[in-house]
Amino acid sequence: MASDKVTYSQFACIGTGFSGIALGCTIKRWYGISDIRFIEKNSDLGGTWFVNQYPGCACDVPSILYSFSFAPNPEWSKVLPSKDELWNYLSKVCDQYGLRDKMTFNSTVERCEWIEETARWRITVRDTASNTTFTHECQFLYGGSGLLVYPRKVDLPNIKSFHGPVFHASQWRHDVDLTDKNVVVLGNGCSASQIVPAIKEQVKHVTQFARSKHWIVPDVKVPHTKVFQWLFMHIPGVMALGRFAVFLFMENSARAFGMDKASAAYRRQVTAEAEQFIKEKAPEKYHGMLIPDFELGCKRRIFDPGYLESLHSDRVTLRDDPIQEVTPSGIRSKNGFTEADIIVLATGFETNTFCTGIDIVGRGGVTAEEHWKSMGGPGAYNSTNISGFPNFFLLLGPNTATGHTSTVMAIENGVNYSLRLIEPILQGKATAVDVKLDAEKAYTSQVQTALQDTVWLSGCNNWYNRSQDGTVRNATVYPYSQAYFWYRCLFPVFEDFEYDVAKNPPRRAIWRKAVKYLVYAAASLSSLGLMVSGTKNQWDWTRVMPFSRDRVGGFGSDLLARVKL
Structure with a gap:
C-alpha cells in the first residue's frame, strides 16, 4: 500500500x-x-x-x-x-x-x-x-x-545440502554459538584474517580455505597510547599535526602504485619486506599458500591483526586446494574432506x-x-x-x-x-x-x-x-x-x-565586487603553490588555473564564493 x-x-x-x-x-x-x-x-x-x-x-x-x-x-x-x-x-x-x-x-x-x-x-x-x-x-x-x-555471491556445488548454518561475514549470525564447533572460513582477505585469530580459542577447530593470496604487512602499533591521548586532549594543535603527519606518511605510499622505474623500485623494496615478515611470522608449511606471486599493491594489503601467528595454533588449518562440493556434514576438496558444523563466507563484496x-x-x-x-x-x-x-x-x-x-x-x-x-x-x-x-x-x-x-x-x-x-x-x-x-x-x-538560472536572482552590492577582485588577485598568486599530484596526469591546467580564464569558474571564483563576499 x-x-x-x-x-x-x-x-x-x-x-x-x-x-x-x-x-x-x-x-x-x-x-x-x-x-x-x-x-x-x-x-x-x-x-x-x-x-x-x-x-x-x-x-x-x-x-x-x-x-x-x-x-x-x-x-x-x-x-x-x-x-x-x-x-x-x-x-x-x-x-x-x-x-x-x-x-x-x-x-x-x-x-x-x-x-x-x-x-x-x-x-x-x-x-x-x-x-x-x-x-x-x-x-x-x-x-x-x-x-x-552487497556480499559477493559464491557458487558452491550442493551448498543447500549442508545441515549447519551458512552465512556471510558481513551478515554474522550472533545467534549461532561457535563454542566447540568445527568452523570453515572461506576466503583469506581482510575479513578472514580478522575472523580466524578472533575465534580460534572458542571453536573446536577452524579450517580456512584460501582462494587467493594477499600481501600481509605488520600491524600499526604505536607505544604509549595513553601519552598520545593526553597530548591530543591537552595541547592545542598536537592532534592536527599528528593527523597531518599520518596523512603525509600514507600519501607517500601511493608511489607504490605507479609503473615507472621509481615506483617499481619502491614496490620491490616493500614487497621484499612483506615477504620477510610473512616468513618470520607464519609456519613454514604455509609459506607457499600465503606469499603472492605478484607485487605488493596490486591487491589491498592486509595489516596483520595476529593472523599469521594464529596459524601456529593446533586449532587452525590453512588449505588452498579447490573445493569440489559441499556435503551435509562438511566440504569435499581436491585433497580430502573437511568436517564442518558452520560455514562462514568471507568472500568479499560486489x-x-x-x-x-x-x-x-x-x-x-x-x-x-x-x-x-x-x-x-x-x-x-x-x-x-x-x-x-x-x-x-x-x-x-x-x-x-x-x-x-x-x-x-x-x-x-x-x-x-x-x-x-x-x-x-x-x-x-x-x-x-x-x-x-x-x-x-x-x-x-x-x-x-x-x-x-x-x-x-x-x-x-x-x-x-x-x-x-x-x-x-x-x-x-x-x-x-x-x-x-x-x-x-x-x-x-x-x-x-x-x-x-533562477527567474529573479538576487543582486549583490557593487562594493563587494571590488573586494572580490582584490581577493581574486591574491588567490591567483597563492594558487601557484597548491598544485599537488601523486602521479603523472594529462589534465588541461589552463582550464582550472584562476588567472587563465576571464569567465566564471576555476580557483579564484570558487574561493571568492567560499568567503561569501
Missing part, C-alpha cells in the same frame, strides 16, 4: 554511514542548514560499521585519519580501532550535530526520479517493517550507500556497482544504469556527478577509493565539493546544476587511461576491476593521490557545469 502523503526536505541522503553523516554535519557547519532527511535500510546508523559485526572486525586505516577533520577524537584506544569504537564515534558525532532525528530507518529507496517542472527529486521509499511505500521529495539528492554493500537496486531516473527518462551502459561502465565526473542527473551527487562514487589511505578524506572532499557546486542555488541564483556530458566523458576516459599505468591492472585478480565486453574497467580506485583529489574538490571547474 502506498501513502498519498508527500514529505519534503531540502537535502536527502541515501545511507547513514560516514558519507551521510559528513553531509549532515557539513551543511550545518557551513550554512546552518538542518533541513535534511536520511533514508537508511538498516535499523540504525553507521553504514558498514553497523552491518559488519563479525568477530575481530576493525579498521585498517589509522584512527586519527579515519575520522572527520571537523570532529577529532583524542580518545581512540588504539591506532586501528574496532568496529564498536568506530560506531560509537559516529553515534557521538550524530548526537553532537543533532542528526539522529533526521534519520528514517528500516527503509529502502526503490526509485528516485528528477521532476523537471519543480526542480526536485521524487523518491519512492519502502518501509520494510510495514511493507508500505511513501514518497519524499528534495532539492538535492545524495547517494551515500557506500562502496562495499564491486564496481553503485546505488544497486535503486531505479535512478534523470532527465529525459534516462536511468543511471542506462547512462553508465552508454559510457562503457560506471563512472562520474570527479567521482561525484553524472550528466543528465541534476542536483544529484555521489559520495564515494566511481573511482573514489584508494589503496593506501583513508576513504573518510575522500568523503569529506566530495561533500565539500558538492556544496561549492550548489552554492549559487542556495543563493537563489539558479535552480539546478548538471555536469556537461562532454566533461564527464573526458574525465572518465582520462581516469581509465591513467589506471592503465598502475599496478592495479598489472595482472593480478583483484576486486577493483571488472571485465566487460572483453575490456577491463576499474570503477573503484582513484588513480591519483588524495592530495590531488582534495585539490580538485577545493577548486571546481565551473565551466564544466550548466546551471538553470
Whole structure:
C-alpha cells in the first residue's frame, strides 16, 4: 500500500554511514542548514560499521585519519580501532550535530526520479517493517550507500545440502554459538584474517580455505597510547599535526602504485619486506599458500591483526586446494574432506556497482544504469556527478577509493565539493546544476587511461576491476593521490557545469565586487603553490588555473564564493 502523503526536505541522503553523516554535519557547519532527511535500510546508523559485526572486525586505516577533520577524537584506544569504537564515534558525532532525528530507518529507496517542472527529486521509499511505500521529495539528492554493500555471491556445488548454518561475514549470525564447533572460513582477505585469530580459542577447530593470496604487512602499533591521548586532549594543535603527519606518511605510499622505474623500485623494496615478515611470522608449511606471486599493491594489503601467528595454533588449518562440493556434514576438496558444523563466507563484496537496486531516473527518462551502459561502465565526473542527473551527487562514487589511505578524506572532499557546486542555488541564483556530458566523458576516459599505468591492472585478480565486453574497467580506485583529489574538490571547474538560472536572482552590492577582485588577485598568486599530484596526469591546467580564464569558474571564483563576499 502506498501513502498519498508527500514529505519534503531540502537535502536527502541515501545511507547513514560516514558519507551521510559528513553531509549532515557539513551543511550545518557551513550554512546552518538542518533541513535534511536520511533514508537508511538498516535499523540504525553507521553504514558498514553497523552491518559488519563479525568477530575481530576493525579498521585498517589509522584512527586519527579515519575520522572527520571537523570532529577529532583524542580518545581512540588504539591506532586501528574496532568496529564498536568506530560506531560509537559516529553515534557521538550524530548526537553532537543533532542528526539522529533526521534519520528514517528500516527503509529502502526503490526509485528516485528528477521532476523537471519543480526542480526536485521524487523518491519512492519502502518501509520494510510495514511493507508500505511513501514518497519524499528534495532539492538535492545524495547517494551515500557506500562502496562495499552487497556480499559477493559464491557458487558452491550442493551448498543447500549442508545441515549447519551458512552465512556471510558481513551478515554474522550472533545467534549461532561457535563454542566447540568445527568452523570453515572461506576466503583469506581482510575479513578472514580478522575472523580466524578472533575465534580460534572458542571453536573446536577452524579450517580456512584460501582462494587467493594477499600481501600481509605488520600491524600499526604505536607505544604509549595513553601519552598520545593526553597530548591530543591537552595541547592545542598536537592532534592536527599528528593527523597531518599520518596523512603525509600514507600519501607517500601511493608511489607504490605507479609503473615507472621509481615506483617499481619502491614496490620491490616493500614487497621484499612483506615477504620477510610473512616468513618470520607464519609456519613454514604455509609459506607457499600465503606469499603472492605478484607485487605488493596490486591487491589491498592486509595489516596483520595476529593472523599469521594464529596459524601456529593446533586449532587452525590453512588449505588452498579447490573445493569440489559441499556435503551435509562438511566440504569435499581436491585433497580430502573437511568436517564442518558452520560455514562462514568471507568472500568479499560486489564491486564496481553503485546505488544497486535503486531505479535512478534523470532527465529525459534516462536511468543511471542506462547512462553508465552508454559510457562503457560506471563512472562520474570527479567521482561525484553524472550528466543528465541534476542536483544529484555521489559520495564515494566511481573511482573514489584508494589503496593506501583513508576513504573518510575522500568523503569529506566530495561533500565539500558538492556544496561549492550548489552554492549559487542556495543563493537563489539558479535552480539546478548538471555536469556537461562532454566533461564527464573526458574525465572518465582520462581516469581509465591513467589506471592503465598502475599496478592495479598489472595482472593480478583483484576486486577493483571488472571485465566487460572483453575490456577491463576499474570503477573503484582513484588513480591519483588524495592530495590531488582534495585539490580538485577545493577548486571546481565551473565551466564544466550548466546551471538553470533562477527567474529573479538576487543582486549583490557593487562594493563587494571590488573586494572580490582584490581577493581574486591574491588567490591567483597563492594558487601557484597548491598544485599537488601523486602521479603523472594529462589534465588541461589552463582550464582550472584562476588567472587563465576571464569567465566564471576555476580557483579564484570558487574561493571568492567560499568567503561569501
